[in-house]
Amino acid sequence: MKPVFPLLIAACILLSAARAQGAKELLQKVKAKYDKVDDYTATAKMKTNVVFIKAPVATIKVYYKKPDKIKIKNESGVSFIPRGSANVNMNNVLGLSDFEAVEGGMEKTGGVNCKVIRIFPLSDEESITRATLYIDESRLLVIRSVISTKENGTYELGMSYKKYAEWGLPDKVELSFNTRDYKLPKGVTIDYDNGTGKEKAGEATPKKGKVEISYTSYIINKGVPDSVFN
Amino acid sequence: MFIELLKIELYKIFKRPRTFIAFGAIAVIILLVQFALKVNGKDFVQFYTDSQADTFDIPYEKILNGYFVCVAVLHMILIHVPLLVALIAGDMISGEASLGTLRLLAGKPVTRTQLLMAKFSASTVYVTLLLAWMALFALLGSLLIFGTEDLVVFKETDLHIIKAGDVIWRFFAAFVFAALALTTIAAMALMFSVFSENSLGPIVATVCVVIVFTIVQQLRVPVFEETVNPWSFTTHMLGWKGFFYVEKNAEGATITGSIENPAALLRSGLILTGYIALFLGISIRSFNKKDILS
Numbered sequence: 001m002k003p004v005f006p007l008l009i010a011a012c013i014l015l016s017a018a019r020a021q022g023a024k025e026l027l028q029k030v031k032a033k034y035d036k037v038d039d040y041t042a043t044a045k046m047k048t049n050v051v052f053i054k055a056p057v058a059t060i061k062v063y064y065k066k067p068d069k070i071k072i073k074n075e076s077g078v079s080f081i082p083r084g085s086a087n088v089n090m091n092n093v094l095g096l097s098d099f100e101a102v103e104g105g106m107e108k109t110g111g112v113n114c115k116v117i118r119i120f121p122l123s124d125e126e127s128i129t130r131a132t133l134y135i136d137e138s139r140l141l142v143i144r145s146v147i148s149t150k151e152n153g154t155y156e157l158g159m160s161y162k163k164y165a166e167w168g169l170p171d172k173v174e175l176s177f178n179t180r181d182y183k184l185p186k187g188v189t190i191d192y193d194n195g196t197g198k199e200k201a202g203e204a205t206p207k208k209g210k211v212e213i214s215y216t217s218y219i220i221n222k223g224v225p226d227s228v229f230n
Numbered sequence: 231m232f233i234e235l236l237k238i239e240l241y242k243i244f245k246r247p248r249t250f251i252a253f254g255a256i257a258v259i260i261l262l263v264q265f266a267l268k269v270n271g272k273d274f275v276q277f278y279t280d281s282q283a284d285t286f287d288i289p290y291e292k293i294l295n296g297y298f299v300c301v302a303v304l305h306m307i308l309i310h311v312p313l314l315v316a317l318i319a320g321d322m323i324s325g326e327a328s329l330g331t332l333r334l335l336a337g338k339p340v341t342r343t344q345l346l347m348a349k350f351s352a353s354t355v356y357v358t359l360l361l362a363w364m365a366l367f368a369l370l371g372s373l374l375i376f377g378t379e380d381l382v383v384f385k386e387t388d389l390h391i392i393k394a395g396d397v398i399w400r401f402f403a404a405f406v407f408a409a410l411a412l413t414t415i416a417a418m419a420l421m422f423s424v425f426s427e428n429s430l431g432p433i434v435a436t437v438c439v440v441i442v443f444t445i446v447q448q449l450r451v452p453v454f455e456e457t458v459n460p461w462s463f464t465t466h467m468l469g470w471k472g473f474f475y476v477e478k479n480a481e482g483a484t485i486t487g488s489i490e491n492p493a494a495l496l497r498s499g500l501i502l503t504g505y506i507a508l509f510l511g512i513s514i515r516s517f518n519k520k521d522i523l524s
């Protein structure tokens with residue numbers, strides 16, 4: 001009976017190592033797909049759904065350049081763009097070099113059966129502390145991601161793909177993030193009391209904000225000047 | 231005959247140098263605010279957005295545009311304009327009494343009601359011209375200096391972004407509403423003026439009433455919130471701001487051309503109109519019964 005226990009442990013270690021290897025291989029395949037895009041300029045509509053912000057639907061431009069430059073600009077108006085929107089670029093996670101990856105089974109996300117991969121960066125320099133990717137294995141696309149950062153909390157992204165799926169570029173991204181209460185000191189703004197404040201006082205305020213970006217077009221690999229990201 | 235009376239009253243108002251002090255003061259204040267925001271505007275915007283700077287990329291330069299500066303200017307000076315209105319309207323009857331010309335005036339072949347309405351109308355014209363002057367400096371001046379962009383309105387617990395193309399009509403409506411609010415002050419000052427023999431009393435009384443009710447309103451004490459504030463004219467005088475509060479749809483996007491609570495604005499407008507009618511009614515009744523001895 002004695003040799004059985006060490007063998008069991010060895011089998012477990014080998015199995016988990018194999019699973020980690022499998023997870024990394026899948027991530028490599030996904031990365032290879034996303035790597036086809038060196039840069040892009042996208043036009044999109046952005047809806048902001050944050051409890052304390054009333055904003056119109058904005059027409060925005062999204063600029064991306066490998067490996068991790070991304071800029072979202074509202075060129076024809078004012079928008080409060082969440083800092084976590086930088087994570088719209090999947091290379092933030094897929095571009096990690098020093099990390100551990102663990103398979104977390106299968107889960108249905110957005111109607112698609114996805115493989116769950118949990119990623120743990122090993123370097124202290126990385127701004128991401130952990131990430132969970134929900135990957136459609138057949139199309140090698142990230143359908144959902146939950147990314148925790150050191151400074152800006154946790155962001156959740158849901159992505160749907162249509163026209164630009166072969167490039168790994170989504171048609172629609174839903175970004176959820178944590179928000180803080182917005183409150184100015186009393187008497188600063190001297191608001192007009194139109195009765196809406198009293199209605200809101202009884203409601204529980206959600207602490208999650210959401211931004212929905214619907215892409216209308218991409219210009220892929222045609223070059224993006226560095227000046228755009230300044 | 232009424233038009234003739236109005237012309238005479240307007241001539242009297244605009245003959246006095248102190249009338250133009252108000253125009254000068256408004257121009258100077260607006261220019262100072264515009265200069266300060268041109269130099270330190272980012273700090274001003276930061277004050278409102280600081281708590282969200284970690285979560286959002288704040289477009290400070292874009293927020294600081296002509297529309298935003300104009301709203302900031304109006305926010306700062308419209309609270310003080312009642313004083314300038316009281317300076318003129320509070321002097322309309324009592325000024326004549328102190329100069330000894332009221333008896334002469336009342337002896338003209340016009341009714342006292344016509345006389346009082348002419349004085350009230352002249353005060354209203356003064357208020358309208360003062361606001362037009364303010365609009366010229368605050369809106370046109372700010373647009374020339376800071377340019378146009380979407381307007382961001384900061385409230386105590388939320389912020390509203392309004393598309394640039396949906397803003398101008400709001401300013402027009404806000405100025406019209408502000409004219410109604412300041413006409414209420416003019417009617418009150420005129421009412422006090424009927425009861426006084428010197429100008430200082432009605433002017434000080436008007437300013438004191440505005441200050442007291444503004445303080446009561448800002449105290450936010452439940453007992454006042456439930457009793458005084460819903461009917462206080464100072465609460466409803468802020469209605470001009472209501473044109474810059476927009477409504478959003480179920481998905482969180484603002485609705486172009488919308489007002490957050492138009493019914494509240496209508497109510498405020500009616501309450502202010504009611505106050506004007508009340509103050510004028512008291513003035514006419516008292517002036518008609520007044521024993522004019524000077």
